[in-house]
Amino acid sequence: MSNLIPTGRTDIEWRNESTQKPPKAAVYPAEANADKILKAAYEHTATVWTGDFHNAKQVLAAMKKRVKRPSEKKRAGGGDAVAERSRNIQTAFHAHRMKQAQQSRILNMLAVEIGAGFTLDIPRAPDVKAALADVYGKPNDAPFLLPLNQLLGFIGAHEWHKKGVEIPALGGRIHVPFGVFSPLRGEYLDLIAAALAGSKFQTAFDIGTGSGIIAALLAKHGVPKITATDTNPRAVACACANFCRLDLDNIVIEKTDLFPAGCADLIVCNPPWLPAKPSSAVEAALYDPESRMLEGFLNGAAAHLNDGGEVWLVMSDLAEHLHLREQDFLPQCFQTASLEIAEVLQTRPKHAKAADENDPLAFARGREVTSLYRLKKAV
Incomplete structure (x- = not known):
């Protein structure tokens, strides 16, 4: 402003x-x-x-x-x-x-x-x-x-930005300027890396790529063709720069809302986890008013998924512990989107706030679980 x-x-x-x-x-x-x-x-x-x-x-x-x-x-x-x-x-x-x-x-x-x-x-x-x-x-x-x-x-x-953030799951650094969310919470990246082990996806979409970290992780694990999308011009420029630094020439990035044209074998999204209004551009990576991006992603994913493909959603349950979202909200969204759960991988957050008893939201952070939902088209 x-x-x-x-x-x-x-x-x-x-x-x-x-x-x-x-x-x-x-x-x-x-x-x-x-x-x-x-x-x-x-x-x-x-x-x-x-x-x-x-x-x-x-x-x-x-x-x-x-x-x-x-x-x-x-x-x-x-x-x-x-x-x-x-x-x-x-x-x-x-x-x-x-x-x-x-x-x-x-x-x-x-x-x-x-x-x-x-x-x-x-x-x-x-x-x-x-x-x-x-x-x-x-x-x-x-x-x-x-x-x-x-x-x-x-x-x-x-x-x-100059120093970069070391990403163990990537075996390299991601450089993030102001205005783009930094991937400091690496536990969800470990979930994605574990899920990619032994996979044979040929094409993938990374929706809301931000710094480009998930697209880079997909490329490092052998996905041959990847399209990353974002609406934030800073994020698009940041992701492009990171792909160049990592010498990843099999990723195309598009400035578009949610999905690119066509279909893919794998569609991944790590949307904002809390349904609240952001107070700045960078907070748009944390807060999703009325869960609009989350629902838009889930409701559109099946139409862009190849037969036999998977939709991967990274989501924390912090919103449920804060009573910002009902416990059955996600299952209902999956059903509405004609998606069903194939597997759920889970982990506990490891960032400093999770263990800080003086944090005003410690009562919720102490119970938080981060999940990777592997979804398929409902039969």
């Missing part, structure tokens, strides 16, 4: 990768501290930092401590707190999401001015040109304001 906002000097563009509304105005104070910036933030006014970059990061850290209520740590602890949260699980999830959004909006009120050509002209500022080019592409001609918290995220994402 971008918009022009008044600053007392001139109107200037405000950029924010989330769906948050822009501030009503922005100010350039000679001096500012965390309390003053927060006071202005609660009045919907952004503060543009013009001092030392490292001091700005310290102020942002102080703001984060202040916007997190002291009572949160206490509630996140003992069994009584867990029992209280569990009484209304769905409400707990939505309250957690709302708090995250509110805190993010307030923290994003500390901004910096990015000059023409992606320059940041404040003392001890790093060179941010490459990080911003990763996000925006062509350098800007006019200055714009950017939340410092997001700029730090862009810088971190750029470093990860």
Whole structure:
């Protein structure tokens, strides 16, 4: 989202990768501290930092401590707190999401001015040109304001993009820029790799390819012809780059919604797992409003499947534990789509949040199971 906002000097563009509304105005104070910036933030006014970059990061850290209520740590602890949260699980999830959004909006009120050509002209500022080019592409001609918290995220994402993420199941690295979901949760990749052992699929579709990791895994396991699809331009560019790095010339990528033309022996999809509204482009890989992508994929898969072929769906049951989806939702979707289960492979998540007792959703994450559903056309 971008918009022009008044600053007392001139109107200037405000950029924010989330769906948050822009501030009503922005100010350039000679001096500012965390309390003053927060006071202005609660009045919907952004503060543009013009001092030392490292001091700005310290102020942002102080703001984060202040916007997190002291009572949160206490509630996140003992069994009584867990029992209280569990009484209304769905409400707990939505309250957690709302708090995250509110805190993010307030923290994003500390901004910096990015000059023409992606320059940041404040003392001890790093060179941010490459990080911003990763996000925006062509350098800007006019200055714009950017939340410092997001700029730090862009810088971190750029470093990860250069370094890449080691994928044991692939035997290589996947490089992911900002705006494309990173395959940090490798347990579902292990399920796919196990299912591919001994398979003889000749053609495959990877629906919603994202970074291209699943398509690459299919290619590494000997599927000769693969088509990957996505609607996100950043994902399409990212996947193409990864296929080139891995020297995979048997994958075609198309910018299209769900299915390409034709049929395949294998159709794989790892859709967003939670039926909720995303608050940014990258969250579209996590949240699927009203399960629209999930149902669209399942309802269209049989028409694109060769005889004797399989549909593979990667899905977590976290939504069921959060009471966002009924327990019989998936079986009903399979039946409606004229698909039946041939096999289910399952594993437990291994990421840090799964074992974090202080996570607000720990009561659900602790029971989460990730499944690979191998589906066939119903007889």
